[in-house]
Amino acid sequence: xxxxxxxxxxxxxxxxVAHTFIPLGQNGNVWWFEDQTxxxxxxxxxxxxxxxxxxxxxxxxxxxxxxxxxxxxIHTPKVEALGVSDxxxxxxxxxxxxxxxxxxxxxxxxxxxxxxxxxxxxxxxVLEETxxxxxxxxxxxxx
Numbered sequence: 001x002x003x004x005x006x007x008x009x010x011x012x013x014x015x016x017v018a019h020t021f022i023p024l025g026q027n028g029n030v031w032w033f034e035d036q037t038x039x040x041x042x043x044x045x046x047x048x049x050x051x052x053x054x055x056x057x058x059x060x061x062x063x064x065x066x067x068x069x070x071x072x073x074i075h076t077p078k079v080e081a082l083g084v085s086d087x088x089x090x091x092x093x094x095x096x097x098x099x100x101x102x103x104x105x106x107x108x109x110x111x112x113x114x115x116x117x118x119x120x121x122x123x124x125x126v127l128e129e130t131x132x133x134x135x136x137x138x139x140x141x142x143x
Contacts, residue, residue, distance in 0.1 A: 007033050007047055021047050030071075040079055040093050048073035054109060070105040 010016040021033035035045040054066035079093035
């Protein structure tokens with residue numbers, strides 16, 4: 001098992017900025033990491049990691065039906081501050097929307113180490129593929 005450590009990711013700014021996501025701890029099966037830069041804690045970017053393994057010999061289900069699942073979530077909340085209230089103070093910012101990315105790897109428990117390595121590497125490269133970039137960033141479909 002790997003030790004829990006910070007996750008450092010660069011953003012997409014013209015001059016990339018490294019964001020350090022520190023481990024917050026575990027809630028159920030989900031590990032949470034948080035980038036605590038910014039002024040309002042409700043707007044901190046977060047990463048969620050979850051590993052779900054099948055129960056051994058679950059109710060006689062064949063091993064080809066039992067799978068390991070790795071779920072990765074990236075959550076980037078955006079806040080908005082409403083105008084000044086009638087009493088003259090500015091209310092605290094609230095979450096306006098949360099852009100998210102959810103990635104799930106579903107791997108048979110029979111999958112070999114090389115199968116899992118290939119799947120992770122394909123997932124890494126597909127996010128850099130021009131058609132995928134166009135779909136995510138420009139919301140343009142593949143023709």
